[in-house]
Amino acid sequence: GAMSASAVYVLDLKGKVLICRNYRGDVDMSEVEHFMPILMEKEEEGTLSPILAHGGVRFMWIKHNNLYLVATSKKNACVSLVFSFLYKVVQVFSEYFKELEEESIRDNFVIIYELLDELMDFGYPQTTDSKILQEYITQEGHKLETGAPRPPATVTNAVSWRSEGIKYRKNEVFLDVIESVNLLVAHQSSLIFLFVFVQVSANGNVLRSEIVGSIKMRVFLSGMPELRLGLNDKVLFDNTGRGKSKSVELEDVKFHQCVRLSRFENDRTISFIPPDGEFELMSYRLNTHVKPLIWIESVIEKHSHSRIEYMIKAKSQFKRRSTANNVEIHIPVPNDADSPKFKTTVGSVKWVPENSEIVWSIKSFPGGKEYLMRAHFGLPSVEAEDKEGKPPISVKFEIPYFTTSGIQVRYLKIIEKSGYQALPWVRYITQNGDYQLRTQ
Structure with missing residues (x-):
């Protein structure tokens, strides 16, 4: 050069x-x-x-x-x-x-x-x-606004996002990998009038299935620590070309300004001097073709405008060793429905008339299981069929110690000139994002 x-x-x-x-x-x-x-x-x-x-x-x-x-x-x-x-x-x-x-x-x-x-x-x-x-x-990689240079960081503190002289009695770092699953499934239920009963095909049409990932940190470290985060080899970042079929290709990777981008582009090491307290280190997106983690099938029967019955089947399609917590299945019901009756093999069901829905709650839903719930409502009015179409069924859940992408933290090294020992704590959580299954 x-x-x-x-x-x-x-x-x-x-x-x-x-x-x-x-x-x-x-x-x-x-x-x-x-x-x-x-x-x-x-x-x-x-x-x-x-x-x-x-x-x-x-x-x-x-x-x-x-x-x-x-x-x-x-x-x-x-x-x-x-x-x-x-x-x-x-x-x-x-x-x-x-x-x-x-x-x-x-x-x-x-x-x-x-x-x-x-x-x-x-x-x-x-x-x-x-x-x-x-x-x-x-402020690496944050290009100067052209024509309007930002004032440079003061000479005493070259790392603008972290002040000098921070002290903790106990040095700890908490790192959470949080993946939110966005799913949209086209209608897959049958709406049945009178007494005709049809078995519903289990495969609704998956229109969208993506993960939005985020690595969030809470940093309680003294001094000016230098952190290095290593992710597993399965993870590929966008511009590495097509890799091994096992690999996970992350898109739209965005880093906090503290990450040294040149170093990352060079050898994929994520190294940084972190801000104090809580911040998002990186975010990413990923289109997935994994089976939807929680699959819902619904059969809805309307009987001559006098009553409506629901049969809902919920199926966990992740590995048996994982468990989804605090699962909530929100099923829309007509505004004028009344006198509900519920029967379920697991969890509890409640009617929330102000939202025109029933909520089936399952505290703990292990992988590879299938549960049933039936609901029955009276329908007093004889109104015309609503043409607007129904709101979708939506699902909330949280699966700890689990990521859909397979991303894993290999190591988190903490180096500080005073040489103190610091404890890194790492957690993984997969949760619902916008997770919807449309009924017909």
Whole structure:
């Protein structure tokens, strides 16, 4: 690139390497051992200059406090760019770590590697504008509004979404993976007049089946922690092309501004300095072709406008080891229905006349089960058939320890310079979103 520095090093006063980043791989990393002897020799001769050479390798260097920052290059690197880069490193590191000296380098390896990558990712010619870079590193991927630059984060706090000096007696992180299932099934019931009884086909037409996923976090961590989240290999993000058939392809992935996007695009690592408290780390969408988790069949019989009967079958189509909790099946009934009678094998049924519906509640609904409910109402009026069509049956549920997508948290690493131990807690929940089965 325009920059073409092969590698960047931070050395202590004796010339020992504290940290280095090899960008191009075209210069032997051990070349830096010649830097200090040459520097001392030139200093004695009184011919010290900001560019030193050894064989075909050039060292461009600056000194800051008790550190040397050195870039090596082979070709004719654009010298002014390399130096503006080194000064930029000093400026950005100082903003992140208050004092840029040996100790802050030792304490912040993780973040320093990230920053060195970020500064390099950013493409050199622009790095001369520190405001843009500052904006880029603190609010990654949130492009500047053109024409209306946001004020840069204050120098004391480079991470605009998290303040300094946060302290907790107990360091903990809670992470919830929540998937909401949106389902729309076209009508699959028979409306039967008089006494004709028809068995209903179980497969209504699934018009829409999608999952909207969200990873929500509650963070109670002291200091400036660096978090890394690893998801299972089954998960593919949109632009990875078609993967293995077992894989899950997430669409519309959106991250909170704290996530380092360049790092994610590079190796799919989700790394970030989290805000304090509660926030949504990421959201995604996914079209699924799994069987609807809870399937409802309904047979509705209307008898010569004097009464109406419902037979509702609910079926859980997920694995036996999972259980849906707090299941509610909402079945619409005519406005003028009265004198209800109910019979069910499980749970309880109540009539909610103000919503013109009955609600069948099942506290705990294990996978692979099938339950029946019958309801009977009187219909006093002899009114014309309503042409508007009926509201759909809707279902509410929550299945803990379960995701439809198969997404799993492999690890959640928490790194903070004071080295405290922190506990990560991870939960999975699948719940209904807009979950509707239309009756005829």
